[in-house]
Amino acid sequence: MSTEKPPAERAAEARVAATRIEAEGVDGVIVSWVDNAGVTRAKTVPVRGLESAARWGVGAAPCFDAFLVDDSLAPTASPVGDLRLVPDLTALHRLAAQPGWAWAPGDRWTQHGEPHPGCQRRFTRRAADALAEHGLTVRAGIEVEWIVDGGEPGPAYGMRRLIGNSDYLRDLLRTLREQQLTVLQLHPEYTEGQYELSVAPGGPVEAADTALLVRHTVQAVSLRHGLRASFAPVTSPDGVGNGGHLHLSLWRDGRNLGHGGTGPHGLTREAEGFLAGVLAELPALLALGAPSVASYLRLAPGRWSGPYRCWGLENREAALRLITGSAPEQANAEIKCFDAAANPYLAVGGVLAAGLAGLRAALRLPAETTGDPGGGAGGAGGSEGSGGAAERLPATLGQAVDALRASDVLRAAMGDQLWRAVLDVREAEIGRFADLDPAQLVDAVRYRY
Incomplete structure (x- = not known):
């Protein structure tokens, strides 16, 4: 930097x-x-x-x-200093x-x-540096999902929607290319008016920076086409909503540790320990990666939002999805329970800290969930098959905040000042929106992110 x-x-x-x-x-x-x-x-x-x-x-x-999402302030705010x-x-x-x-x-x-001490971007750097002390690096990327008002309607993932908005999407691709960003995929998503874009992975801080630059660009290009983009976790109370899925892979000496090991699906022991650490801290990590009261309208079973504390190979209903890829360098893990309301530096930094704690403790992954972790039929897009019921992740922001408050791993990694500031903001937003029904809550946050 x-x-x-x-x-x-x-x-x-x-x-x-x-x-x-x-x-x-x-x-x-x-x-x-x-x-x-x-x-x-x-x-x-x-x-x-x-x-x-x-x-x-x-x-x-x-x-x-x-600051809270609506520009009010937590009670701990002070007018003093700079x-x-x-x-x-x-x-x-x-x-x-x-x-x-x-x-x-x-x-x-x-x-x-x-x-x-409260700089969120520096928190990500500290977490990456702590891994580097062990000779490890991380490559990461954050999927960007958004919903636009005023675009051509059409079916989920449908060609009709792509054709109707092809000028808009072409201009987005051109603009990102002019800004030296490498786009991997761009396509219509599940919800009407929804799109998803992914870019080439980079280092942890770079991945968070890039996610922000992509979002700024989407907003600017959308406005030029008379559209309004929303990155809110949900834009309707019963909608699928916008994820902020985090993909990451662990590397040592140019080798992807998600491939060629003796652990599940070729994980090395270091990669397994890292992912086991993430899984162990997922309830607390939700307070960083799904930080809005509205996040928990999205984080519901049957929407492939990852509401279950489990992992599985290509399991889109599990919070931690393992992806082996078609080549060794493509192996990675996807954290599906995060959404687009997250500060990407807090989300990435928290995951790195949790993973390092798991690696240091030589944790092992629990048994894999091979079917629907809820034990029923799949939601958006069809059934993933059957499987035993898995533990639900926090169903409210309050539950996630309680988990963060109890997490020694994240408190130590974040430092007391940043840790307390995050808790203060979360608790203030819980109180701020406590009396809103789901529709009012959606309206309150739709265009804040």
Whole structure:
């Protein structure tokens, strides 16, 4: 990360970057971060102010750590103090769908030049560095799902919907390509007006950055086509909703540890321990990866949202889906219970911390769930077969918060300040939305993410 360099070195790099992007027609630079409620917040500087922003940062008050999804504040918010938001120039992109603008994610520092303990992006970096101390790296990618209002209707995964919105989707592909992003797939999803896009995997911080850049681009391209995109967990009380599935694979010395081992389906013992650690912490991880009260309208049986604390090979109703792929380098695991309301840095960092704890403890996976973990017929898309009933994950945000409060693994990895700030925001949102019925709740969050 360029933010780790001395201020003078950051400023020198920013001068070069500003000269380059100004020649490309950029007038302003957006520096963004994601708060504990999962909302992307932003400051901007003129392109010729990028040098100063890189050297000194841009003011971003610590009260943002207490913001709720509706812009109210948790009771713990304080009006005192300031932080500095420093753009990471290694992730600087010109925004092809927003002429005249560039974007960079920011890291937050104290005014004294020390890392802010509540910086979510830095949490992901710490978790990745802890794995690196064991000689391990992770490649990750986050699927982006969204629902647009005003698009051509059509059946789930249907060609009709693709044809009716082909200009919109073509422009999205072109724009992402101009921004140097490698798209793997783009297709209509289950719910009317819903689409899913996946990009090439990268390192943990890069994967979270990329997910945000894709979402910003989807919003911008959608507006240009007279459409409004929503990344909310659900946009109707009984709808399937938008997932934020996290794919990841564990590597050592260029070898994918999800292949060629003696564990289940070729997992090495290290990869098995890592995934067992994730599975063990999944109830607590939901408070990071499914952070909205509305997330639990989506996380229901029969919708392939991963509401069960179990794992299985290509089992789309299990929270942890193992994918062997058609080549060794493609083996990965998918966490299906996360959604698009999540702060991606919190979600990725939490999973890495849980996986490392499982690896250190040499945990083993429980018995595989080979059929429907609910013991009944499959939901959206048909039956996966039968199987014994598995343990449900938390069915409310309150239950997930209780699990996070009890998790020594995540508390230690996040640090007390970030851990407490997340809990404060979750508890405040539970109280904020307690009196809303499902339809009112959906309306309250539909366009907040």
